[in-house]
């Protein structure tokens with residue numbers, strides 16, 4: 001008899017540990033443990049989502065004939081860690097060893113590797129590319145650009161392929177996407193499901209002080225509900241997904257986004273199956289090619305690519321700090337007041353929903369942290385804690401690599417920085433902000449405008465030779481010297497006031 005470990009983000013019937021185990025003899029171990037619930041101060045919605053989905057999955061396994069040893073958080077014998085629970089169950093049940101699917105975080109991979117039990121780790125094959133395939137693709141390349149990897153994934157899956165050519169003649173339709181914010185949104189947003197009140201009570205009691213609102217809790221917590229959300233979105237959201245993928249609106253937090261990352265990452269939806277459903281919507285004439293290609297690219301392109309990077313780069317990836325940034329994470333990230341409307345909106349929505357869409361994460365909270373020079377480790381820990389879809393394999397490359405340039409350009413060929421102009425173009429935030437996006441200096445100047453030049457100036461030796469940034473430096477150099485001095489002095493004063501705890 002062996003133990004079969006199923007972690008909180010491994011809730012898939014086709015999990016390798018389950019398909020390789022034996023229902024008659026083996027015992028599935030699932031455990032709610034303080035170690036996993038506190039390694040960062042997770043948003044209460046994320047904890048409630050994980051525990052509810054774990055409990056439902058355990059019930060589902062029992063119905064399917066498995067024996068499940070499930071540890072509730074409040075069990076008096078609960079040892080508080082995944083490894084502790086495996087050791088306890090192994091001794092209780094006299095198990096010969098443990099079978100498990102490779103976890104999505106180095107932290108846990110290392111802990112399981114050190115278990116004083118016989119263990120057998122299986123690959124996590126719920127992805128399109130294996131580690132070997134990614135490494136074969138990456139080997140010998142000077143730059144690991146997602147676009148080329150993505151094309152290989154299109155060829156491998158056959159998604160949106162016309163023989164060996166891309167559907168419609170182009171691989172990437174981003175040119176047709178990224179329109180500014182529309183006046184009206186004609187999609188109601190995600191489906192809302194009833195919570196498990198018992199789990200909410202538990203989370204409220206134990207984690208009620210964590211950053212984030214537990215209620216209202218509306219996430220799907222099993223695969224049937226997750227599929228309902230996907231179907232709902234394929235009909236109402238997908239057709240305009242591409243057009244307004246990068247837009248932000250004060251009064252519409254979800255726009256045309258799918259809100260399925262929680263479900264994909266926990267194992268409630270299968271990525272290839274999701275993409276096939278989107279492709280079918282295109283072939284049935286329900287959604288245009290730019291939308292469907294854009295969506296499929298996020299999943300078989302970006303999602304697979306960042307996973308490849310995380311495992312290829314190794315456990316030290318989250319400690320990288322190529323730009324030597326050392327500032328503490330400003331209090332506004334934990335809900336303290338700010339006069340910057342875009343920041344208040346992105347953080348406020350994160351606090352309420354444990355969700356923000358890609359451009360809010362990249363071009364508002366990520367952009368500000370990068371411009372302000374915040375220590376990327378603090379930024380990484382914040383993102384890992386506050387989003388319900390965050391596990392290190394997907395969060396760290398997006399934060400350390402794409403957003404903070406802390407990996408020295410493995411993922412991004414230049415830092416994702418922008419002044420207030422970009423936010424103004426893509427959102428309606430600036431109209432109701434205390435700062436003026438048009439002002440480049442002065443008491444009301446948008447802080448993104450000041451910090452943008454401050455960033456470029458302080459990192460000049462590193463970036464002035466970057467061909468994609470030459471234009472930025474040329475514009476800076478053309479400004480007269482007095483004005484440049486004013487911008488830098490005002491940016492430094494802004495940072496000083498922020499560090500001193502002033503509301504900025």
Ligand code: FAD
Nearest residue numbers: 257258259260261298303357358361362389390395398403
């Ligand atoms: P949609 O916009 O509808 O996109 C569809 C799907 O594509 C998503 O569900 C997701 O599975 C996938 N996807 C899109 N972009 C990415 C990407 N860059 N990397 C991986 N998958 C992607 N995504 C996470 O799943 N977990 C994270 O912890 C996470 N942290 C991020 C941190 C930063 C700084 C940034 C810039 C991005 C991060 N992302 C993360 C990627 C992206 O923001 C989310 O996947 C997306 O916002 C989820 O919302 P959605 O399901 O509505 O996505």
Ligand code: DLZ
Nearest residue numbers: 007008009031032033036037104105391
């Ligand atoms: C996120 C999370 C939380 C909050 N709690 C648990 C838990 O109690 N038990 C568990 O098995 N998994 C939990 N998870 C998900 C794990 O943290 C996740 O499996 C690892 O971080 C690897 O990706």
Ligand code: SF4
Nearest residue numbers: 340342420430433446
């Ligand atoms: Fe954000 Fe600047 Fe616009 Fe205010 S003016 S919302 S700080 S970009």
